[in-house]
Amino acid sequence: MIQIQDCTKMFGDICAVNQVSMEIAEKEVFGLIGSNGAGKSTILRMTAGIMKPDQGTVLIDGMPVYENEKAKASLFYISDDSYFPANYTPEDLVRFYRSYYPTFDIQRFSKLMKQFGLEERRKISTFSKGMKKQLLVIIGVSAGTRYLLCDETFDGLDPVMRQAVKSLFASEIMNREFTPVIASHNLRELEDICDHIGLLHHGGILLSRDLEDMKFHIHKVQCVLTDKEKEKELQKELEVLKIQRQGSLLLITARGTRMEIMNRIQSKNPLFCEVLPLTLEEIFISETEVAGYEIKNLFF
Numbered sequence: 001m002i003q004i005q006d007c008t009k010m011f012g013d014i015c016a017v018n019q020v021s022m023e024i025a026e027k028e029v030f031g032l033i034g035s036n037g038a039g040k041s042t043i044l045r046m047t048a049g050i051m052k053p054d055q056g057t058v059l060i061d062g063m064p065v066y067e068n069e070k071a072k073a074s075l076f077y078i079s080d081d082s083y084f085p086a087n088y089t090p091e092d093l094v095r096f097y098r099s100y101y102p103t104f105d106i107q108r109f110s111k112l113m114k115q116f117g118l119e120e121r122r123k124i125s126t127f128s129k130g131m132k133k134q135l136l137v138i139i140g141v142s143a144g145t146r147y148l149l150c151d152e153t154f155d156g157l158d159p160v161m162r163q164a165v166k167s168l169f170a171s172e173i174m175n176r177e178f179t180p181v182i183a184s185h186n187l188r189e190l191e192d193i194c195d196h197i198g199l200l201h202h203g204g205i206l207l208s209r210d211l212e213d214m215k216f217h218i219h220k221v222q223c224v225l226t227d228k229e230k231e232k233e234l235q236k237e238l239e240v241l242k243i244q245r246q247g248s249l250l251l252i253t254a255r256g257t258r259m260e261i262m263n264r265i266q267s268k269n270p271l272f273c274e275v276l277p278l279t280l281e282e283i284f285i286s287e288t289e290v291a292g293y294e295i296k297n298l299f300f
Contacts, residue, residue: 001023001024001025001026001059001061001062002023002024002047002058002059002060002147002179002181003023003024003057003058003059003062004020004021004022004023004024004043004046004047004056004058005021005056005057005058005059006019006020006021006055006056006057007019007020007021007043007046007053007055007056007057007058008020008053008054008055008056009039009042009046009051009053009054010054015203016037016039016042016203017039017042017043017046017053017203018039018202018203018204019055019056019204020039020043020056020200020203020204020205021056021205022198022205022208023208024147024179024181024196025179025196026146026177026179027173027177027178027179028173028179028195028196029169029173029179029180029182029193029194029195029196030179030180030181030182030194030195030196030197030198031182031183031184031190031193031194031196031197031198031211032044032181032182032183032184032198032200033183033184033185033187033190033197033198033199033200033280033284034199034200034201035200035201035202036185037202038200038201038202038203039200039203040151040183040200041080041151041183043183043200044077044149044151044181044183045077046058046066047060047065047075047149047181048065048072048075048077048149049065049066049067049068049071049072049075050077051066052066052067053066059071060072060074060075060147061074061146073100073101073145074145074146074147075145075146075147075148075149076101076139076140076143076145076147076148076149077149077151078133078136078137078140078148078149078150078151078153079151080151080152080155082132082136084124084125084132086125087123087125088123088124088125089120089121089122089123089124090113090118090119090120090121090122090124090135090139091120091121093124093135093139094106094109094120094139094142097139097143101143101144101145103143103144104142104143104144105142105144106142108141108142109138109139109142112138112141112142112168113135113138115164116134116138116161116164118131118134118135118138128156129155129156130156130157130158130161132156133153133154133155133156133157134157134161134165136153137150137153137165137168141168141172144176146177146178146179147179147180147181148178148179148180148181149180149181150180150181150182150183151183152183152184152185153165153182153184154182154184154189155184155185162189166192166193169193170193182194187279187280187281187284188279188280188281190280191211191279191280191281194211195210195211196208196209196210196211197209197210197211197214197280199284211280214283215278215283216257216258217255217256217257218241218253218254218255218256218278218283219253219254219256219257219258219261219275219278220251220252220253220275220276220277220278220282221251221252221254221261221262221265221273221274221275221276222249222250222251222252222272222273222274222276223249223250223252223265223270223272223273223274224248224249224250224270224271224272224273225250225268225270225271226268226269226270226271230268230269231250233268234252234264234265234268237264238252238254238256238261238264239254239255239256240252240253240254241253241254241255242285249272251276252265253278253282258275261275262275
């Protein structure tokens with residue numbers, strides 16, 4: 001288990017991470033999402049032991065990770081802007097990482113390279129952005145660590161390769177102790193792979209919850225009410241995150257179970273009422289708008 005306990009990280013006057021606490025359970029895919037500058041990359045670097053929190057502690061299986069070789073041996077970190085030495089090939093990179101990860105599975109690496117259509121002796125500098133991402137995922141999986149920290153791993157991958165990486169993660173979870181932590185802006189890509197979501201905003205944690213539980217407690221409903229008074233009553237009775245109007249049609253995003261919300265709306269005798277599927281992207285927008293992060297605030 002990864003435990004992030006009351007962590008704060010400052011860069012001069014900028015508070016990148018502000019008293020964040022969360023737990024990442026074993027054998028689940030944890031998605032770390034948030035607005036630009038929310039602190040996702042900083043949290044991953046602190047979790048990897050690259051940065052030390054100004055306050056708080058990061059524990060890997062109960063051990064502080066900073067300057068702790070034993071704790072770091074159980075994780076592999078993939079940066080969003082990874083550096084590759086000049087003229088290095090994947091073979092050279094593997095030799096480098098094998099010195100830090102003695103259990104590195106070279107046969108697994110070669111097999112995955114063939115499956116992904118990558119050449120082991122080709123210079124990495126000739127690889128596209130997506131190919132470099134694939135290479136790092138393959139190396140991270142082959143290192144055999146319990147935790148794989150991924151910063152924007154799906155960025156630059158085409159749809160086929162994205163699905164291949166997801167399938168690879170699922171296979172690893174099924175066959176061994178493996179927990180990927182994925183920080184990403186691409187919410188649609190996380191939606192069908194993540195078990196748990198941590199939502200960051202302005203360096204703080206808005207929520208950390210199972211994705212299915214999150215969807216169970218927030219819903220979007222479209223309805224048509226007979227008068228404005230019933231609409232006002234409904235807004236007071238529901239925990240509304242967002243409300244929109246399209247002519248006579250009312251679109252309401254609210255917290256609560258499907259039954260709770262529908263019972264409230266049905267009590268107003270609507271002319272029409274229907275629950276709409278809610279995506280992770282819509283949940284993110286609704287939660288961050290409540291926290292004051294709106295497009296209209298960015299431009300006006």
